[in-house]
Amino acid sequence: MAMQSDAGDTVPFTLDQLWIYPIKSCAGIRVPEVTLTDTGLDWDRAWMVVDEAGEFVSQRELPRMALIQPRFHMGQLELRAPGMLSLHLSLEGVEAPCKVRVWDDEVDAYDMGAVAAQWFSDFLLADRPMVASRLRLVRFDPACHRPSDVRWTGGRQAPNQFSDGYPLLVLSQASLDDLNERLQLLGRSPVGPERFRPNLVLGGLGAHDEDRFSTLSLANELAAMELVKPCSRCSIPDVDPALGASDAGVSPVLQGYRQDHRLMGALTFGMNGIVTVGAGAMLREGMNGSARWAAW
Numbered sequence: 608m609a610m611q612s613d614a615g616d617t618v619p620f621t622l623d624q625l626w627i628y629p630i631k632s633c634a635g636i637r638v639p640e641v642t643l644t645d646t647g648l649d650w651d652r653a654w655m656v657v658d659e660a661g662e663f664v665s666q667r668e669l670p671r672m673a674l675i676q677p678r679f680h681m682g683q684l685e686l687r688a689p690g691m692l693s694l695h696l697s698l699e700g701v702e703a704p705c706k707v708r709v710w711d712d713e714v715d716a717y718d719m720g721a722v723a724a725q726w727f728s729d730f731l732l733a734d735r736p737m738v739a740s741r742l743r744l745v746r747f748d749p750a751c752h753r754p755s756d757v758r759w760t761g762g763r764q765a766p767n768q769f770s771d772g773y774p775l776l777v778l779s780q781a782s783l784d785d786l787n788e789r790l791q792l793l794g795r796s797p798v799g800p801e802r803f804r805p806n807l808v809l810g811g812l813g814a815h816d817e818d819r820f821s822t823l824s825l826a827n828e829l830a831a832m833e834l835v836k837p838c839s840r841c842s843i844p845d846v847d848p849a850l851g852a853s854d855a856g857v858s859p860v861l862q863g864y865r866q867d868h869r870l871m872g873a874l875t876f877g878m879n880g881i882v883t884v885g886a887g888a889m890l891r892e893g894m895n896g897s898a899r900w901a902a903w
Contacts, residue, residue, distance in 0.1 A: 618816070622825060622894040623780055624800065624808035629684060630744070631655040631709075631769045632665035633675040634848065635801060640891040643830050645882055646766050647774035648806050648890070650679070654719070654746050655769040656727055661707040663769070664742065666846045669731050673801075674851035686726070690733075694726045696744075707745050709769055715748035755881060759836040765881035773879035776838055777817050778805035782876065785814035786860065795856050802844040802857060805877055807890075812898075817878045821901040826894050830885030837867050837875035844876070 628635040631652045642649040656664050656672070666672045676687045679698075686694040701717035708714075718724075723744040731742055747768040755765040755773050767774055778800065787797035800808055809817065817834065824831045844857040858874065867875040 617824075617897040617899050618812070620779075620812050620823075620896050620898055621810040622807060622890065622892060622896060623810035624805075625890060625892055626800065626804070626806055626808070627651040628804060629653055629677045629679075630675065630686075631663065632669075632672045632843075633677060633686075634673055635804060636677060636679075640889055643882060643885050643888050643890050645774070645886045646768050647770060647882070651806065652747075652767075652769040654684075654744055655707065655709065655716070656731070657707050657743050657745055659740050659743075661705065663707065663709045664731075666843045667841055670846045670853055671731055671734070671851040673846050673848040675730070688730045691726065691730050694723060696723060701746050704748070705745060709753075710771065712753055714753050715751040716745040717748060719744040719746060755835075755879075759879075760833075760881055761835070763881065765835075773836065774882055775807065775832055775880035776803075776805045776877050777807045777809065777823065777832075777834060777880050778803055778877040779809045779812040779814070779817050781810075781812050781814040782817065783808075786857075786876075789860050789864075790856070793860065795860075798844075798857060799848075801848045802846070803838075803840075803876055804843070807880075809896075809898075816898070818875075819901055820878070820898040822883070822899045823880070823896055824898075825885075825890065825896040826888075828884060830888045830890060831883045832880040833883050834878040834880045836879040837869055837873075838877040838879050839867075839870050839873040840865075840876050 625638050625641050626635045627648050627650050629650050674688050678685050682698055684696045702720045703718045705716055705718045707716045727742045727744055753767045820834050822833050845853050845855045847854045861874045865874045866872045
């Protein structure tokens with residue numbers, strides 16, 4: 608377990624888990640290895656579900672999104688969901704260009720067609736028979752530039768696809784273990800990392816050490832990233848990924864110990880990061896790395 612020391616000192620860690628979420632707010636895929644890109648991990652948040660107005664939708668409004676399981680198979684993105692035939696999407700295929708909105712950003716994307724739209728509408732709106740709207744699946748246009756907030760990146764340009772606002776989310780296993788101890792003391796079941804949707808889960812650290820790191824380096828600086836902003840939490844950690852329904856069990860516990868003065872008391876868990884070195888490098892679970900304490 609890491610012990611905090613002077614600013615600039617480094618501590619070792621292991622890269623225990625790698626996760627990508629091909630479709631924003633749908634289930635993730637744990638991968639043994641993945642390519643690091645300027646926008647984060649390859650294929651992460653490359654697709655997104657939008658409403659008829661082009662506004663993104665998420666588990667906040669549609670918790671059943673957690674039940675949509677993606678996998679890559681024979682050059683396709685295959686999607687499965689309870690009670691549905693699987694949907695197969697070519698990794699090379701898109702249809703009409705379109706404009707969509709993710710938070711405050713209007714970005715260029717490509718519509719994935721009528722079959723995908725019908726599949727998502729049928730599954731996600733099945734429990735809402737009075738809703739007449741229709742959902743669509745879109746893919747990020749790689750020619751579009753969507754930078755992270757420069758107020759947190761120190762003025763550096765850090766591009767994203769459909770992530771909430773930063774290329775990477777980093778969480779330590781110890782932080783999750785600490786939360787689960789608190790949940791179990793209250794008679795609640797432990798939760799997995801899927802609730803928090805990290806890209807990198809780090810081992811060998813103390814609970815919430817990631818809050819106090821400035822940079823991470825992997826495999827003797829094969830890749831490096833800077834941790835720039837605490838990740839504020841909405842209601843998604845309260846969605847049970849096995850049921851696709853809210854159980855409202857996590858947020859009340861976080862409320863007791865994770866109010867972050869850096870974000871005016873918002874609940875935070877994990878850190879947002881940007882890529883500084885190594886776009887194109889292959890990251891693998893089990894890699895060794897070192898973290899540097901922040902100066903503040």
